[in-house]
Amino acid sequence: MRSSQPTAPTSRTGSCLCGGVRFSIHGELAPIQICHCSQCRKAQGGPLATNVPVSANQLQWLAGQELLREFESSPGKVRAFCSVCGSPVYSQRGHQPDVLRIRAGLLDEPLDAPLAFHQHTASRARWWPETQDSLPQYDAARPA
Ligand SMILES: [Zn+2]
Ligand SMILES: [Zn+2]
Numbered sequence: 001m002r003s004s005q006p007t008a009p010t011s012r013t014g015s016c017l018c019g020g021v022r023f024s025i026h027g028e029l030a031p032i033q034i035c036h037c038s039q040c041r042k043a044q045g046g047p048l049a050t051n052v053p054v055s056a057n058q059l060q061w062l063a064g065q066e067l068l069r070e071f072e073s074s075p076g077k078v079r080a081f082c083s084v085c086g087s088p089v090y091s092q093r094g095h096q097p098d099v100l101r102i103r104a105g106l107l108d109e110p111l112d113a114p115l116a117f118h119q120h121t122a123s124r125a126r127w128w129p130e131t132q133d134s135l136p137q138y139d140a141a142r143p144a
Contacts, residue, residue, distance in 0.1 A: 014106040016087035021064035031116035032104045036124040039073050047128035050104040
Protein backbone atom coordinates (compact mmCIF):
# COMPACT_ATOMS: atom_id res chain seq x y z
CA MET A 1 0.00 0.00 0.00
CA ARG A 2 1.21 3.43 -0.86
CA SER A 3 2.26 5.78 1.91
CA SER A 4 -0.33 8.33 2.94
CA GLN A 5 2.18 10.61 4.59
CA PRO A 6 1.44 14.28 3.95
CA THR A 7 3.86 16.06 1.69
CA ALA A 8 6.51 18.39 3.07
CA PRO A 9 5.38 21.77 4.37
CA THR A 10 5.24 24.38 1.64
CA SER A 11 2.79 26.73 0.01
CA ARG A 12 0.73 26.03 -3.07
CA THR A 13 -1.51 28.13 -5.25
CA GLY A 14 -4.60 27.38 -7.26
CA SER A 15 -7.27 29.07 -9.33
CA CYS A 16 -10.51 28.48 -11.19
CA LEU A 17 -10.66 28.27 -14.98
CA CYS A 18 -11.21 32.00 -15.52
CA GLY A 19 -8.61 32.95 -12.93
CA GLY A 20 -11.05 35.11 -11.01
CA VAL A 21 -10.87 32.93 -7.91
CA ARG A 22 -7.35 32.44 -6.61
CA PHE A 23 -6.11 30.96 -3.36
CA SER A 24 -3.06 29.61 -1.62
CA ILE A 25 -2.73 26.69 0.77
CA HIS A 26 -0.07 26.86 3.45
CA GLY A 27 1.53 23.96 5.25
CA GLU A 28 1.26 20.26 4.63
CA LEU A 29 -1.06 19.14 1.88
CA ALA A 30 -3.18 16.13 2.81
CA PRO A 31 -3.30 13.23 0.36
CA ILE A 32 -5.87 13.63 -2.42
CA GLN A 33 -9.15 11.77 -1.90
CA ILE A 34 -10.91 10.25 -4.90
CA CYS A 35 -14.72 10.20 -4.80
CA HIS A 36 -16.84 8.23 -7.26
CA CYS A 37 -20.27 9.24 -5.90
CA SER A 38 -22.96 10.32 -8.33
CA GLN A 39 -23.13 13.82 -6.86
CA CYS A 40 -19.42 14.38 -7.44
CA ARG A 41 -19.77 13.11 -11.01
CA LYS A 42 -22.52 15.62 -11.74
CA ALA A 43 -20.70 18.42 -9.96
CA GLN A 44 -17.41 17.84 -11.80
CA GLY A 45 -18.82 16.71 -15.15
CA GLY A 46 -16.43 13.76 -15.02
CA PRO A 47 -16.14 10.20 -13.72
CA LEU A 48 -14.87 11.19 -10.27
CA ALA A 49 -13.78 14.03 -8.04
CA THR A 50 -10.30 14.55 -6.60
CA ASN A 51 -10.49 16.42 -3.33
CA VAL A 52 -7.92 17.76 -0.90
CA PRO A 53 -9.15 18.40 2.64
CA VAL A 54 -7.77 21.74 3.76
CA SER A 55 -8.35 23.31 7.15
CA ALA A 56 -9.70 26.83 7.00
CA ASN A 57 -6.61 28.26 8.67
CA GLN A 58 -4.39 26.76 5.93
CA LEU A 59 -6.37 28.44 3.18
CA GLN A 60 -5.94 32.01 2.07
CA TRP A 61 -8.17 33.60 -0.58
CA LEU A 62 -6.04 35.77 -2.86
CA ALA A 63 -8.82 36.98 -5.15
CA GLY A 64 -12.42 36.44 -6.13
CA GLN A 65 -13.98 35.14 -2.95
CA GLU A 66 -17.02 37.25 -3.88
CA LEU A 67 -17.35 35.26 -7.11
CA LEU A 68 -18.01 32.04 -5.20
CA ARG A 69 -21.54 30.67 -5.11
CA GLU A 70 -22.61 27.79 -2.91
CA PHE A 71 -25.07 25.03 -3.81
CA GLU A 72 -26.43 22.84 -1.03
CA SER A 73 -26.27 19.47 -2.76
CA SER A 74 -27.53 17.55 0.27
CA PRO A 75 -28.65 18.78 3.69
CA GLY A 76 -25.72 20.48 5.37
CA LYS A 77 -23.31 19.95 2.48
CA VAL A 78 -22.45 22.80 0.15
CA ARG A 79 -20.48 22.79 -3.06
CA ALA A 80 -18.91 26.10 -4.01
CA PHE A 81 -18.16 27.09 -7.58
CA CYS A 82 -17.01 30.14 -9.50
CA SER A 83 -20.04 32.10 -10.72
CA VAL A 84 -18.13 33.31 -13.79
CA CYS A 85 -16.60 30.12 -15.24
CA GLY A 86 -18.38 27.39 -13.28
CA SER A 87 -15.27 25.68 -11.95
CA PRO A 88 -16.03 23.61 -8.85
CA VAL A 89 -13.82 25.01 -6.09
CA TYR A 90 -14.60 23.19 -2.82
CA SER A 91 -17.19 21.32 -0.82
CA GLN A 92 -17.90 21.77 2.86
CA ARG A 93 -19.98 19.86 5.39
CA GLY A 94 -21.98 21.53 8.10
CA HIS A 95 -20.55 19.36 10.87
CA GLN A 96 -17.00 20.12 9.70
CA PRO A 97 -17.14 23.85 8.98
CA ASP A 98 -13.37 24.19 9.33
CA VAL A 99 -12.56 21.75 6.53
CA LEU A 100 -12.85 22.71 2.88
CA ARG A 101 -12.42 20.00 0.29
CA ILE A 102 -10.58 21.83 -2.44
CA ARG A 103 -10.86 20.36 -5.95
CA ALA A 104 -7.33 19.16 -6.72
CA GLY A 105 -7.56 20.03 -10.42
CA LEU A 106 -7.51 23.71 -9.46
CA LEU A 107 -4.07 23.46 -7.92
CA ASP A 108 -1.24 24.81 -10.03
CA GLU A 109 1.19 22.32 -11.51
CA PRO A 110 3.58 20.79 -10.94
CA LEU A 111 1.80 19.19 -8.01
CA ASP A 112 3.44 16.24 -6.35
CA ALA A 113 0.81 15.07 -3.90
CA PRO A 114 0.00 11.48 -2.96
CA LEU A 115 -3.43 9.90 -3.40
CA ALA A 116 -5.31 8.70 -0.32
CA PHE A 117 -8.16 6.34 -1.25
CA HIS A 118 -11.19 5.72 -3.44
CA GLN A 119 -14.64 6.11 -1.90
CA HIS A 120 -18.17 5.43 -3.14
CA THR A 121 -16.78 2.91 -5.60
CA ALA A 122 -20.19 1.17 -5.67
CA SER A 123 -21.43 4.27 -7.51
CA ARG A 124 -18.55 4.24 -9.98
CA ALA A 125 -19.33 5.33 -13.55
CA ARG A 126 -19.52 2.10 -15.54
CA TRP A 127 -17.89 3.75 -18.55
CA TRP A 128 -14.77 4.50 -16.54
CA PRO A 129 -12.14 1.72 -16.22
CA GLU A 130 -11.94 -0.24 -12.99
CA THR A 131 -9.33 1.14 -10.64
CA GLN A 132 -5.98 -0.55 -11.12
CA ASP A 133 -4.01 1.11 -8.34
CA SER A 134 -3.39 -0.29 -4.86
CA LEU A 135 -5.15 2.46 -2.90
CA PRO A 136 -7.77 1.54 -0.30
CA GLN A 137 -11.27 1.36 -1.76
CA TYR A 138 -14.57 1.88 0.04
CA ASP A 139 -17.98 0.98 -1.41
CA ALA A 140 -19.56 3.96 0.34
CA ALA A 141 -18.06 6.86 2.25
CA ARG A 142 -14.76 6.15 3.92
CA PRO A 143 -15.50 5.04 7.48
CA ALA A 144 -14.73 7.82 9.95
ZN1 LIG B 1 -13.75 31.35 -12.54
ZN1 LIG C 1 -18.54 12.42 -3.85
